[in-house]
Amino acid sequence: MAKYRLASLAELARQMGFAPQDVRALQIARAEELLHIIDPARAYPLDFVIHRITDYRPAEVPPELLAGLALQHDLGLLIEQVSATLNLHADRLHEPVLTIEDLCARLGVTVKTIQRWRRRGLPARSVIFPGGKRRVGFLLSSVERFLTARGAGVLPGTVRPAPDAAETAAMVRNARRLAVECGCCVELMCRRLARKFGRSAMAVLHVLRQHDEQRPDEAVLPLAAAPVDAETAAAITSAYRGGASVRDLARRYARPRSAIYHVILDGFIRRLARRRVKFHDDPLFHHDDAAQMVEALGTCGALSEPSGRDDDRMPRDMPACMRELYRTPLLTGAAERALFTKLNYHKFLFVQARRRLDPELARWREVRALQKHLGAAAAIRQQIVRANLRLAASIARRHASGEAEFMDLLGEGVIALTRAADGFDISRGNRFSTYATWALMKAYARAASRMRVRQARSEGGEERLAEMADARAAAAGRNALDRDQVAALLSRLPVRERSVLAGHFGLEGFATPVNYDELGRMLGISAGSVRRIEARAILRLRQMAAAARND
Template sequence: MVSTSPMVDSKSNMYQNAEAQSLLSGLPLQGSIGQDSQHLNPSSRHAWNSAAERNVCLLERALLGESVACLAKAFSMSKTAVHGGLMEARVHRLTEADVAYIDSDEFRQRNAESVICDTMPGLDEATVGRVPTGLPGYLGELYRVPLLTKKHEQYYFRRMNFRKFQFSELRNELDVNKPSARIVSKLESLLAEITDIKNLLIRSNLRLVVSIAKRYLKANTGFFELVSDGNISLIRAVEKFDYARGFKFSTYASWAILKNFARSVPAEQQRQDRFRTGNDEVFAQSSEQKGSFFIDEHMNLTQRAVIQEMMQELDGREQKVIACRFGLSAGEQPETLEQVGNRLGVTKERVRQIEVRTLEKLRRIAERRAFEIPGF
């Protein structure tokens, strides 16, 4: 498991339950299930469509702490059959797990384990942000999750992809018809660590989604729906981020979230707000901002200069669309798709298509030129 940083909550791993781990390893178990579960008899109350469905239920209840003896009684099975069903369910979960990873030659080096999974540098640099006043409870909790520095990001993405590589290689050795308990246990351990790291990276960047969602917020807009939509983009970004290219994850994720919002948020719901790359705690990790969480901010001059430099690689119409849509020109306010369309003599749908394509182009420019947008 990830033991090099207190920021990884190993307790969230379902395989950390001592009793469940013992059961799944095929060792004798002591104890019994709770009162709420003892009266349930699935064999008499549910007709299973298949043995696989029954085995999934067995595993879920085993992970909650039910003993083999209690499961055998509840499901009208022998203890041997329960162990067999649990193993089949475990193997099925492992074979179905999606572990696509960013490959690297260093994963195949003899000393890869010690080099990649050594103690993470700069643990004392992790910062917990101040919770802004007037923030809803759920959003306030986001500020209690330590922000990751670039070193933290590199460490965790590198380690997560290394564990995925190990998982993929070891899974190739798994005989699903006659599974090795040792291989199954090792695969479960790797998968649990991968999940822990992935969840950490997601939690540490949820404020990024909230900040970007505010740009599209209007009085009649479902803010939490925007955040939920942005969270999906964040999760995908965690899966696809190539840490070896050297730029910050927040930069990559921001473009992905912006691109998604540009596609999914109707023009009439988009907020008339200055295009902000953010001076709040989501982007400027060391700053302590004052005032309400929902107070609008202006993009600082350094951020504007970097984005303007990237825009030099765009053609005239792309520059015009981005400048108008996000109010990049001095003194200008963002315009709706319809307003920009009227300027250019095209439909608002055409403007939306140009915007989506151009945001993707800007993201590639930022990656290729290793731009660090201050605050991202």
């Protein structure tokens, strides 16, 4: 259990436990307000802390300064422990309460990140959730305020007070229309209302649930359509990517077009969220005019012009389909720096935009912006690969034994160049050809080995399999002969030495080898004695084997 770092805060928490329940609830709220404004680098007087929490300034207070870092830790502990005495129920509070799992899913972070945020001042209360289980909970407004203050992004919706009666009535009225007239499911309904009222979907769902509990005869949520299951959603997304229109899919699955639209949008968002994008950061990317500066780099270095000497250096056995690619001009140093900077900049923009994307409030224009950055990065990567294909071809010729194998290796080279382009760091001052050469050599060595194994299997056929079978049979016969010789030699050893060798190597009735400790317990001696007996027995076996060979 966590302990207080400041004795004065531990005493304050103990005294708060004697206050009436409504006073304790107010003091917890005031403690959360104080926790949000604490600066870990500053020190705070004890009377200031007591007054901010209890609204009472005692006559005699020790002139104690509390370190901000320790105060931040103890305030979080005070809020959690004192709130446990209130028996707060999540479904009875005035705003949504999030669990640690909810925060991880909503923000795409790990449990360790949430725990780190708690140490840095994220207030957490002890709350009883549906089912009667007591867990740590976070008020939605507290999470939004914490993230906003630290620039870590916010949950959907701004920090706003709970909706009043007029806003609640408008939400219920619009929710009823969406459920009855548009056939929306609960999730889609909450998303559309969240966008309309500028709140999070979770806050909207909380309002609708409270309305249904208070007025069960006018309940709204039961009117919503059933959600689209995962199998149907996958089929809809696949059909859309195959060319089907939203109208045709809505007619086929008897769903409103808005529901089909969001199913397809969710599918694209999930694919983009799973996309692994690696980039090398640059201070240039964080300037306000980074786009203009990166674009200006592209005009500083141009591709080298192709010359007739390139045709002279082209290998005579170069396949016709590769001759045009081989004429692709090489990159100058300036052009290479410009292309790799643009490549990493577009990947940087993609990662930043994906972090800001809220799946519940996302629109197609945001998804298209993400796809645009990926498309631009892919085009630049392809340009880099094409400019270095002659390097891949020259190295492939050293490993290939024919035109067919050369083309297979060249395909492996394109894959290796693509991966190398994603991993290359232009800021280190090296040329890409130096980095790519090692990647190509490794890829070709592995590919050539696989090709030769496949060729040997296809050409050898049954004869090679028969040879392998004969070799294995001969080896098995030799092993059987060796085992017989070992058994004959073991029979000539003293009983204790024979038992030690048989037990340690799994011979003569021992199904598995036994370690020295177990052998020592079986023989009533120490493990060191077992080792010495084994060494003496092995030496005796070697002497007997040498004598047998001489005879």
